[in-house]
Amino acid sequence: MARFLLRRFGLALLTLWLLATIVFLGAHVLPGDVGRRILGPFAAPGAVKALNHELGTDQPIPLQYWHWLSSAARGRLGESLSFRVPVSSLLGPALLNSLKLALVAFVLVVPLGVLGGVVAGLADGRPLDRLVTVGGLSATVVPEFVWSIVVILVFAVKLRLLPVTAQAPLGSGPLTQFHYLILPAFPLVFVLFGYIARITRAGMIEALEADYTRTAVLKGISRRAVIARHVLRNGLLPTIAVVATQTGYLIGGLVVIELIFNYQGIGQLVYLSAQKKDFPLLQGTVLVIGIVYLTVTLLADITYSLLNPRIRYGSAE
Amino acid sequence: MDGLQRRFDEVRADRTELENHLIDELAAGRLTRRDFVRRGTVLGMSAAVLSFVAAACGKSTTNTNTGGSTGSVKKGGAMTVGIIAPSGAINPLTVADEGGLAVLGQAGEYLTWSDKDLKLSGVLAESWSPNADASVWTFKLRQNVTFNDGTSMKAADVVKTFQAHSDPNGKSNALSAFSGVLSPHGVQAVDDHTVAFHLDAPNGNFPYLVSSDNYNTIVLPASYDYAGKYEQKFAGTGPWKMTSFKTGSEVAYEKNPSYWQASAGFPVLNNLTLKFYDTEQPRILALQSKSLDVVSQFSASTGQQLLSNPSIKVLALRSSAHRQVHMRTDKEPFTDKLVRQAIALLIDRPGLVNGLFNGKAEAGNDSPFAAVFPSTDTSVPQRTQNVDQAKQLLAAAGKSGGFTVTLATWNGYEIPLLAQAIKAAVKQVGGTINLSITPPGTYYGDAVFGKSPWLDSTMGITDYGHRGVPNVFLGAPLTSKGTWNSAHFHNAQYDGLVKQYVAAVDLSSQRAVAKQIETLLLDETPIIFPYFYSHLTATQSNIANVEPTAMGHIRMLQAGFTS
Numbered sequence: 001m002a003r004f005l006l007r008r009f010g011l012a013l014l015t016l017w018l019l020a021t022i023v024f025l026g027a028h029v030l031p032g033d034v035g036r037r038i039l040g041p042f043a044a045p046g047a048v049k050a051l052n053h054e055l056g057t058d059q060p061i062p063l064q065y066w067h068w069l070s071s072a073a074r075g076r077l078g079e080s081l082s083f084r085v086p087v088s089s090l091l092g093p094a095l096l097n098s099l100k101l102a103l104v105a106f107v108l109v110v111p112l113g114v115l116g117g118v119v120a121g122l123a124d125g126r127p128l129d130r131l132v133t134v135g136g137l138s139a140t141v142v143p144e145f146v147w148s149i150v151v152i153l154v155f156a157v158k159l160r161l162l163p164v165t166a167q168a169p170l171g172s173g174p175l176t177q178f179h180y181l182i183l184p185a186f187p188l189v190f191v192l193f194g195y196i197a198r199i200t201r202a203g204m205i206e207a208l209e210a211d212y213t214r215t216a217v218l219k220g221i222s223r224r225a226v227i228a229r230h231v232l233r234n235g236l237l238p239t240i241a242v243v244a245t246q247t248g249y250l251i252g253g254l255v256v257i258e259l260i261f262n263y264q265g266i267g268q269l270v271y272l273s274a275q276k277k278d279f280p281l282l283q284g285t286v287l288v289i290g291i292v293y294l295t296v297t298l299l300a301d302i303t304y305s306l307l308n309p310r311i312r313y314g315s316a317e
Numbered sequence: 318m319d320g321l322q323r324r325f326d327e328v329r330a331d332r333t334e335l336e337n338h339l340i341d342e343l344a345a346g347r348l349t350r351r352d353f354v355r356r357g358t359v360l361g362m363s364a365a366v367l368s369f370v371a372a373a374c375g376k377s378t379t380n381t382n383t384g385g386s387t388g389s390v391k392k393g394g395a396m397t398v399g400i401i402a403p404s405g406a407i408n409p410l411t412v413a414d415e416g417g418l419a420v421l422g423q424a425g426e427y428l429t430w431s432d433k434d435l436k437l438s439g440v441l442a443e444s445w446s447p448n449a450d451a452s453v454w455t456f457k458l459r460q461n462v463t464f465n466d467g468t469s470m471k472a473a474d475v476v477k478t479f480q481a482h483s484d485p486n487g488k489s490n491a492l493s494a495f496s497g498v499l500s501p502h503g504v505q506a507v508d509d510h511t512v513a514f515h516l517d518a519p520n521g522n523f524p525y526l527v528s529s530d531n532y533n534t535i536v537l538p539a540s541y542d543y544a545g546k547y548e549q550k551f552a553g554t555g556p557w558k559m560t561s562f563k564t565g566s567e568v569a570y571e572k573n574p575s576y577w578q579a580s581a582g583f584p585v586l587n588n589l590t591l592k593f594y595d596t597e598q599p600r601i602l603a604l605q606s607k608s609l610d611v612v613s614q615f616s617a618s619t620g621q622q623l624l625s626n627p628s629i630k631v632l633a634l635r636s637s638a639h640r641q642v643h644m645r646t647d648k649e650p651f652t653d654k655l656v657r658q659a660i661a662l663l664i665d666r667p668g669l670v671n672g673l674f675n676g677k678a679e680a681g682n683d684s685p686f687a688a689v690f691p692s693t694d695t696s697v698p699q700r701t702q703n704v705d706q707a708k709q710l711l712a713a714a715g716k717s718g719g720f721t722v723t724l725a726t727w728n729g730y731e732i733p734l735l736a737q738a739i740k741a742a743v744k745q746v747g748g749t750i751n752l753s754i755t756p757p758g759t760y761y762g763d764a765v766f767g768k769s770p771w772l773d774s775t776m777g778i779t780d781y782g783h784r785g786v787p788n789v790f791l792g793a794p795l796t797s798k799g800t801w802n803s804a805h806f807h808n809a810q811y812d813g814l815v816k817q818y819v820a821a822v823d824l825s826s827q828r829a830v831a832k833q834i835e836t837l838l839l840d841e842t843p844i845i846f847p848y849f850y851s852h853l854t855a856t857q858s859n860i861a862n863v864e865p866t867a868m869g870h871i872r873m874l875q876a877g878f879t880s
Contacts, residue, residue: 047488
């Protein structure tokens with residue numbers, strides 16, 4: 001296991017370097033320079049030139065890349081070109097915000113999705129199964145921005161039960177923050193429920209039809225015990241992989257949700273930094289998202305191996 | 318009556334030649350009261366003098382509110398305003414967007430204030446006046462004004478501020494407005510409370526360039542480090558003192574106890590918070606759910622529900638903000654002005670005003686002279702849709718068989734809908750327009766010729782924000798050497814007229830030149846100006862005295878709760 005983890009860590013570093021390099025090159029291919037983005041199209045060319053010189057964005061691209069890479073290797077992500085503050089001072093609070101929203105959504109949608117999938121799998125072909133699969137699929141295909149507007153109009157504007165924004169006032173306690181995060185978590189539940197339930201359902205049906213299940217039933221073990229010990233343990237394996245992937249999305253991919261609920265998370269930061277050609281900020285946010293994805297994937301792999309005795313990554317070496 | 322006449326004569330005796338000319342224009346009926354007041358404020362005439370002269374000439378000076386809600390308000394309280402998120406650091410030199418200027422205008426103040434009716438009033442300047450040819454403008458500063466760090470505001474602070482913004486080697490966003498008008502050496506302190514601006518060329522509208530219209534120019538202490546970070550202290554003389562600032566999220570203020578109008582009870586509120594929103598829909602929803610008290614700006618298309626909501630007050634300000642549809646005069650099919658005229662005749666302007674803006678706009682007449690400018694000559698006939706005439710013009714230009722052209726623009730506001738409307742209109746006469754709608758960064762590119770679809774495309778749509786005077790619109794987008802001349806329009810007669818207009822000091826001279834420019838541009842039609850749209854602000858119904866401007870300022874000096 002230790003060798004496996006070491007190898008995965010090395011691969012993760014390589015992946016992150018590749019990711020940052022691709023983003024750096026991609027961002028520089030986009031038209032328009034940084035000074036022009038900051039001062040706008042109507043600013044005098046001389047002012048744009050002076051600002052670019054001050055920011056260092058008039059230097060050759062390889063030199064800019066080297067400056068960034070050597071600083072990043074020492075743990076310094078530089079200064080945001082548009083906001084003129086250290087990237088870390090923007091990334092830290094944004095990551096924390098994204099983690100909070102992801103946690104609330106995770107706590108709501110994972111148990112609901114797994115429960116729905118298990119119930120549908122056990123009721124395969126019956127009306128309850130149809131309700132979960134068709135209902136879940138219908139909720140999933142509606143875009144998250146549509147769900148967001150709908151829940152805001154119903155729960156914030158009409159009923160005034162929940163706040164319209166996800167951003168709790170400065171200095172709020174955990175309960176107040178949770179109160180503010182419920183509404184933006186709703187669209188995520190709608191969008192992810194069908195997906196998680198369908199994967200769980202498929203895993204359950206496969207496990208229910210497996211030889212080991214039949215053998216357990218023939219041995220006279222009670223249905224409840226068969227489901228708990230054999231079906232769930234095997235049937236949930238694909239769900240773990242899906243949940244791990246969705247965790248990455250929940251932390252780094254909620255651009256639309258964060259914009260609609262005016263929430264300063266990582267997704268919104270990626271969007272703004274790309275829009276402003278703010279390279280240090282863009283690379284910093286992409287690196288953080290990359291680290292989150294790699295971490296949750298690794299955790300999923302470890303969990304997978306612990307749940308499935310047939311897979312032992314360490315012993316395979 | 319004799320007493321009034323004597324007093325009137327006394328007032329006239331103290332006026333400059335320019336001011337007396339303005340009074341003559343009013344007395345002769347060639348100026349409306351509103352235009353007299355607006356122009357009088359530019360020349361530095363006080364409200365008391367303007368009011369007296371108007372009354373003496375038989376004109377009332379009652380307030381001409383264009384939709385702002387006024388009323389008595391309770392003292393104290395806290396208000397939250399939703400504004401467009403500033404696009405970057407709050408830096409007086411580099412702010413270039415509505416969110417940034419809304420923030421600058423709370424802790425900072427300008428020499429003069431350009432209000433919703435385009436009238437100028439003194440803020441840090443008590444009075445001002447030009448020399449005979451308007452090449453030198455002298456501003457008397459208000460005394461007993463302190464910055465929020467406790468230091469007194471003096472002429473040296475004003476000089477340093479305007480030298481920083483007019484430095485040709487500097488990075489100020491205001492440089493494009495000062496270019497060819499003001500150089501750093503031209504800003505001179507006469508004494509501790511008088512500043513003279515010696516201009517590069519005469520300019521009859523110069524006071525607008527030191528007003529809130531030129532939003533970067535808040536007066537800062539001479540000791541302010543322009544290379545430093547403004548966000549640490551939010552220096553300024555304004556009514557609000559920053560208490561907390563969270564990048565990308567919000568800025569909170571408390572009333573400035575040493576504000577120069579504090580003894581008069583201003584600001585009325587105790588606390589103010591500006592919350593930043595990257596997109597429009599969330600702040601409209603936040604106002605509807607009462608999470609916000611005020612939304613500084615919204616578009617008629619996205620905020621339709623606000624326009625019909627009885628519990629929301631909407632303040633609609635006429636403005637000069639508009640879209641320009643350029644047609645390159647050096648590229649087929651637009652080398653022939655008949656083709657350009659034909660395209661302009663196909664546009665259904667009232668349809669666009671109603672369809673895109675719910676009527677909160679005014680039809681344009683293919684020149685920068687918006688109806689809101691007092692110098693606009695409204696006797697020039699309005700161009701209206703005429704498909705038959707367009708067909709005749711195209712036939713005369715040999716284009717009755719149709720033509721194909723690509724229209725470039727960017728994906729924002731109502732612009733894609735305008736592009737679609739033009740495409741549909743041109744189809745009526747057999748023309749084909751292919752649309753190239755890209756993100757704004759792609760459309761504007763490097764904003765220099767050869768590296769920008771905005772400046773290089775055969776046809777395009779560009780957005781222009783509000784200005785208090787048309788000088789900028791007349792210059793860069795249309796003059797032969799204009800840096801934003803996307804139509805590649807070269808006309809020596811036009812260039813000469815613009816020089817005349819800029820140098821003209823009195824309104825009747827400006828209007829006379831304006832008529833010639835309007836007529837010339839209608840004939841040449843390098844650019845279609847389909848409409849000028851209103852600036853919309855919304856508040857809860859129990860709020861009064863919020864003072865927005867079409868430029869994007871949101872002045873909260875007198876704002877308060879009515880209940």
